[in-house]
Amino acid sequence: MHNVDVLGRVKREIASQLAPQLGVQVERLIAVMEYPPRDQIGDLAIPLPALGVKGQVSLTLNSSYVRSYSQDGPFLNVKLREDAIFREIFSSIGEDYGLDKVERPMRIVVEHTSANPIHPLHIGHLRNAIIGDALVRLTRARGHAVTARFYVNDSGRQVAILIYGLSKLGYPDPPAGEKKDQWAGVIYAMTNIILEIRAISEELKGTTEEEYREKVTKRDELVALAAEIRSRNPPFFDRIAEGIKNEEDPEAKIAEIIRKYEEGDPETRKIVRKYVDMVLDGFRESLGKLRTEFDHFDYESDLLWSGEVRSILRNALSSQARIEYKGTQALDLNRYMDEETRRELRIPEGLEIPPLVLMRADGTTLYTLRDIAYTIRKFVSPKADLVINVIAEQQTVPQIQLRAALYILGYPDLARNLIHYSYSMVTLQGMKMSGRLGRYISLDEVYERVRQAVLEKMKEKGDGEGVDKIVNGAIRYAILSVSADKPITFNIGRVTNFEENSGPYLQYTYVRAYNILSKYGGRIDVNGVSYEDLVNEKRKLLFIIAKFPETFRNAADNLEPELLTSYLRQLSDVFNVWYDKERVIQEPDEGKRMTRLNLVKGVETVLRNGLKVLGIDSLTKM
């Protein structure tokens, strides 16, 4: 109803006239159409050689949208009638302008963030959460039925280490006022680092001289880190260290925790869930500040207790691809797939897929096997057509193993419809973060630092509201304006720079547009507008507004939120240039005033909708 893609209609009309004359399909012609690099050239261009047409051709084009057309070398350039476009857009523009719905909605699952529940979220998870949430919002706005799911890895070695450390402390509760995930993170890092030092010291006993030197260096590094982490809570550290020192075989104890939890031992269940849920509370609190919410938190352990993992394991053990590998049962993922299948499953040609180990020698399960069960659940309950996993680049191979295993175990459709949305690392001034070693900048810390910068800025402005909305906008934009597969060195200075090319810049531009409209307060329609006013930035603005439906569709269908960020920035740039030059409300000529009011309304609508699908709030003052 209100979803008017005027430009799309214009393209189709032009294409349907020209296609027969050029002897090509209408769709093909629409596909090659592009926007000329400079306005003087025209509004639309068709590169004729791309359609197999060479040399000068004579074509007839007769449309109420077209002002003129001419061939310039290989291009057919078309100048459109801005009055016709303007009238069509603004006589039907609605609140939801541009957010075109798909004809056939899919059921989509986006799994994202899924951090281990053992330490607070850090800036690596921040990237994951923001990308994931933007994908949720984009696909939802496109009309799909989207579910956001968080996978709680509560049954692996990491959680067991945390619980082991807590056992040495007598299972304490975090002090009131302390954030629970921060508190647990310190205990986890302490326990882990003490265990690592102990392990490496053991290894030192029977090694050659060369290895010895290397390992001593590594141990010394760990000892230095241990001193650092000890300072966070010396009594805790000393008690854990003492407890581990007196332990005959800590690894056996950890293995026992894993085993008991997998078996569903009531006491172990109670303890593990208590602490895991504490950390998850911390996650929810942190993510809430960034307007990120989930529909489901799926506990890995539930898949074990329900028998879903066991059933997959049985299936795998009876598979023809089963092999023995280093004394374990594993799946051979190379032998039973042809080239064609590998291509379909997006597995690189030259990759020798490592065998998938199905379980540890002691019978406990491993992550990837459990993930097979989880993937099936994501597809089955509730039913999904497409599953998008937002997971770090480091897990590319395990994700390939997952798809290959699904195929081999008889779920080829699931394997095909499982997308690994990969993103690259976030480093910290060249330093790699490590939750394992307690070396990270937490999401909360980042949030707080950006918040301070926003408050600082507001102080100099005197007036303002919505601090948290601005912080959210700044952080989201900083992440979403960089393609996911580029590594980022996290730089707080960049995120707290609120000048052009930032989230707050877009929000500020929105405030300007909004305030013009709210001050005007009257009726805005297309009666009596003067079309001769549509020149320079105003004409440019009109065409940018016209491109919004197309940009949104591309961003949503290709899962590329960055298309939207750069589009909104460009819209803002043009609007701000114009804003400085001319008046809207104070324009004495009634026709011109109405033309401009329509454009402002267009900018306001597009910014609001565009920001919304990126998860950035629009403000009315700041």
Add this chain to the structure above:
RNA sequence: GGACCCGUAGCUCAGCCAGGACAGAGCGUAGGCCUUCGGAGCCUAUGGUCCCGGGUUCGAAUCCCGGCGGGUCCGCCA
């Protein structure tokens, strides 16, 4: 050693997948604009062997091949 990702202005990045016209922003640096709808803004200047070498094409930052540089992975961790 193998696989994947990245390499565009002093710095941070769009553009590459679906090839098209003199390659776009921001930061920085130098200078300018507050009597008018909000200066988180606007204007001017500055700045590029699009990592290198071949190939395909009417046309290559974009596709292909070969290098170079950086990142990631190759665990009975996740």
